[in-house]
Amino acid sequence: MKKGYFGEFGGQFVPELLVPPLRELEEAMQDIMDDPVFNRDLDGVFTEFVGRPTPICRCANLSGDLGFDLWLKREDLAHTGAHKINNTVGQALLARHMGKTCLLAETGAGQHGVATATAASVLGLECVVFMGALDVKRQSHNVRRMELLGARVEPVLSGTKTLKDAINAALRYWIAHQKNTHYCLGSVVGPHPFPLLVRKLQSVIGREARSQFLDRTGRLPDLVVACVGGGSNAMGIFHPFAGDREVQLVGVEAGGEGRPGCYHSATLSRGSFGVLHGTRTYLLQTSEGQIMPSHSVAPGLDYPGVGPEHAFLKDSGRARYDVVYDAEALEAFYLLCRKEGIIPALESSHALAWVIGNRDKIRPQSAVLVNLSGRGDKDLDIVREIESQV
Ligand SMILES: Cc1ncc(COP(=O)(O)O)c(C=O)c1O
Numbered sequence: 001m002k003k004g005y006f007g008e009f010g011g012q013f014v015p016e017l018l019v020p021p022l023r024e025l026e027e028a029m030q031d032i033m034d035d036p037v038f039n040r041d042l043d044g045v046f047t048e049f050v051g052r053p054t055p056i057c058r059c060a061n062l063s064g065d066l067g068f069d070l071w072l073k074r075e076d077l078a079h080t081g082a083h084k085i086n087n088t089v090g091q092a093l094l095a096r097h098m099g100k101t102c103l104l105a106e107t108g109a110g111q112h113g114v115a116t117a118t119a120a121s122v123l124g125l126e127c128v129v130f131m132g133a134l135d136v137k138r139q140s141h142n143v144r145r146m147e148l149l150g151a152r153v154e155p156v157l158s159g160t161k162t163l164k165d166a167i168n169a170a171l172r173y174w175i176a177h178q179k180n181t182h183y184c185l186g187s188v189v190g191p192h193p194f195p196l197l198v199r200k201l202q203s204v205i206g207r208e209a210r211s212q213f214l215d216r217t218g219r220l221p222d223l224v225v226a227c228v229g230g231g232s233n234a235m236g237i238f239h240p241f242a243g244d245r246e247v248q249l250v251g252v253e254a255g256g257e258g259r260p261g262c263y264h265s266a267t268l269s270r271g272s273f274g275v276l277h278g279t280r281t282y283l284l285q286t287s288e289g290q291i292m293p294s295h296s297v298a299p300g301l302d303y304p305g306v307g308p309e310h311a312f313l314k315d316s317g318r319a320r321y322d323v324v325y326d327a328e329a330l331e332a333f334y335l336l337c338r339k340e341g342i343i344p345a346l347e348s349s350h351a352l353a354w355v356i357g358n359r360d361k362i363r364p365q366s367a368v369l370v371n372l373s374g375r376g377d378k379d380l381d382i383v384r385e386i387e388s389q390v
Pocket of ligand 1 (some may be wrong): 083187200230
């Protein structure tokens with residue numbers, strides 16, 4: 001495969017001024033990430049700070065109802081409550097080895113911003129987070145968390161004042177401050193080498209899950225299911241299973257409200273081929289090539305693009321992608337709360353909802369592994385607001 005590409009997807013479609021920091025990052029990945037010292041440091045942070053390995057658990061009550069075994073990979077139990085921390089502590093360590101003193105991030109819902117601020121704090125780096133002004137208002141709780149952790153939050157007033165505008169602002173900031181700043185991108189998106197770097201760091205999820213599943217059951221799962229925003233938790237759990245052809249990989253996108261004409265975030269299922277944030281992938285665009293607004297009840301899935309490796313997995317047929325609507329995700333959210341004692345993130349609830357919606361098509365002896373990418377405490381205001389509208 002051509003360097004930086006997954007089939008025809010990926011690449012580095014960036015202004016010339018971004019080429020030097022991307023080259024510097026690629027060289028650092030080659031020089032540092034295979035080094036035993038870096039990996040010893042990373043393992044130490046994963047174990048002592050993040051709380052890895054996160055467990056897998058069998059949902060005893062729901063498995064009884066569904067008629068097949070439902071397992072969860074518990075990324076909700078990682079420090080800060082989601083998988084995002086795996087990526088940020090890894091990139092923060094890399095940045096420190098590169099001699100950088102500042103971490104730069106963009107954030108939508110605030111989860112990646114909190115995870116970056118956390119990693120910066122523990123590794124002694126400064127932190128600047130760009131966030132759309134609308135998201136600053138919607139996610140004030142996470143803004144406070146980032147500030148407590150010592151980060152500077154910069155509201156972005158351009159465009160729709162959401163995640164894609166925050167990424168644009170962060171890329172511009174990086175051009176001006178590349179000497180001392182590392183851009184800690186939050187998903188498997190953006191120009192090469194970010195999709196590869198983030199997948200490498202998030203693959204710890206799938207490596208652990210694969211070996212835990214073998215230990216517990218003596219076999220591999222039949223289905224591995226994960227929600228897809230940019231695609232990092234899905235790629236993290238999929239990648240170590242990619243060579244196991246008998247394991248089906250299912251990525252679940254957000255279909256929004258599901259009414260005709262309403263915005264959604266189902267990039268792979270309903271988008272088309274184009275370039276967004278430096279990478280060639282599927283995206284939501286008008287016939288004139290303008291990026292369309294996206295929408296989901298789950299803020300972390302609300303992005304009009306997707307990681308290029310997912311585009312490749314879809315077109316090659318190795319993974320399939322499907323859509324779940326807001327109402328189905330909410331139903332799954334309540335079900336996990338009431339049946340299993342776990343409050344899931346609304347993002348992860350999409351993956352769970354797909355399993356529930358497809359229960360009749362899943363064979364009775366099957367074992368299904370869902371990546372529970374995060375916990376739902378952050379979503380309680382959203383849920384309360386929806387409840388107040390009914
Ligand atoms: C809990 C949780 N799950 C999933 C996502 C989606 O991101 P990704 O597709 O990169 O895993 C987010 C993004 O903020 C998130 O907070």
